[in-house]
Amino acid sequence: MRLIYKKAYTPTLFFVFIYGYVVFLFTKKTPYHSYRAMRELFVRTGGRLNDFMGFLSRFRRAKNSPDTIQSSLFKQSSIAPIVNDLRDEGYHIFSQKLPKQYVEALIQSASNTPASYVVVQNNQGLKIEHSQEREIFNPEHPKSPRYFFTMQQLLEFPHLQELLFEPLFLQVAQEYLRCEPVLDLYAMWWSAPFDKKATAETAQKYHFDMDRLRFMKIFIYLNDVTPENGPHAYVSESHKKLPKQFYDDRRFEDEEIAQAFEPSKIKELCAPEGTIIFADTRALHKGVTLQKGKRLIFQIEFANNLFGAQYPKIDTSGVQQRFSNQIKQHPYAYQLFAQ
Numbered sequence: 001m002r003l004i005y006k007k008a009y010t011p012t013l014f015f016v017f018i019y020g021y022v023v024f025l026f027t028k029k030t031p032y033h034s035y036r037a038m039r040e041l042f043v044r045t046g047g048r049l050n051d052f053m054g055f056l057s058r059f060r061r062a063k064n065s066p067d068t069i070q071s072s073l074f075k076q077s078s079i080a081p082i083v084n085d086l087r088d089e090g091y092h093i094f095s096q097k098l099p100k101q102y103v104e105a106l107i108q109s110a111s112n113t114p115a116s117y118v119v120v121q122n123n124q125g126l127k128i129e130h131s132q133e134r135e136i137f138n139p140e141h142p143k144s145p146r147y148f149f150t151m152q153q154l155l156e157f158p159h160l161q162e163l164l165f166e167p168l169f170l171q172v173a174q175e176y177l178r179c180e181p182v183l184d185l186y187a188m189w190w191s192a193p194f195d196k197k198a199t200a201e202t203a204q205k206y207h208f209d210m211d212r213l214r215f216m217k218i219f220i221y222l223n224d225v226t227p228e229n230g231p232h233a234y235v236s237e238s239h240k241k242l243p244k245q246f247y248d249d250r251r252f253e254d255e256e257i258a259q260a261f262e263p264s265k266i267k268e269l270c271a272p273e274g275t276i277i278f279a280d281t282r283a284l285h286k287g288v289t290l291q292k293g294k295r296l297i298f299q300i301e302f303a304n305n306l307f308g309a310q311y312p313k314i315d316t317s318g319v320q321q322r323f324s325n326q327i328k329q330h331p332y333a334y335q336l337f338a339q
């Protein structure tokens with residue numbers, strides 16, 4: 001299927017993309033072929049299409065959130081260093097950490113909630129198969145290098161909704177994307193050693209993300225991350241412009257990265273539990289293969305709009321009443337939770 005898009009003429013892909021974008025504006029749904037055309041056009045235009053669509057978003061969805069941060073979790077925070085690093089390096093390690101009681105509560109929930117897992121098929125494609133069964137993650141006998149929870153499951157985890165509606169995260173996304181952002185995805189997963197080999201299906205080989213036109217992610221380490229249990233690896237500044245050999249919608253080997261970039265640009269982000277990392281994962285990145293131990297990570301993603309990949313609907317009746325004001329104040333940003 002992927003070859004169909006690679007062999008298509010560029011004008012044809014532009015037509016498919018534009019058609020799908022118009023459909024999206026009226027229906028809030030993205031035709032699959034238009035999403036695939038977007039991915040291929042990112043490659044062929046060197047990201048210029050995405051930059052142009054992001055520029056248009058500044059006018060269509062002007063910034064909406066207040067200038068002041070009223071955060072209950074992160075006091076006296078300045079977003080300027082975060083946004084500056086995102087623009088310059090492509091990532092920022094936040095100076096404050098998630099409070100320990102939040103970390104402990106999320107670990108406990110993740111340790112006692114059945115999770116699905118990725119079925120490893122040792123392919124280089126983008127198709128990922130998930131198990132039909134769910135089971136409690138057992139780090140001593142993993143069936144897969146990644147176990148994950150659905151957004152529906154996560155909505156019930158204590159303290160997690162406080163992170164989803166954290167004003168600091170919303171404002172950083174707004175300033176970086178230069179438009180009113182939308183929270184389009186949140187996820188949590190366990191990682192475990194699995195034959196100690198990198199697998200494409202679990203993002204343990206270098207790649208760029210492209211489920212949306214413009215986006216920003218927030219990663220929270222929920223346990224200590226060392227070189228042996230899966231640090232986030234990132235090629236600094238590669239979110240700006242990639243060498244031509246990387247404009248291909250596939251996974252890349254470590255050797256390809258090492259040949260193209262200076263060692264100083266290739267970062268492995270080891271950090272203690274509670275560490276928060278803001279990142280533009282349009283850049284080349286991966287999760288380093290675990291050699292021992294385990295890793296639990298939580299991720300939130302903000303985008304300029306929901307054009308792109310389609311995710312399963314969630315039942316938002318479980319959203320706590322105390323967050324209803326944020327939803328009413330920012331209906332576009334929190335449309336995932338609209339009743």
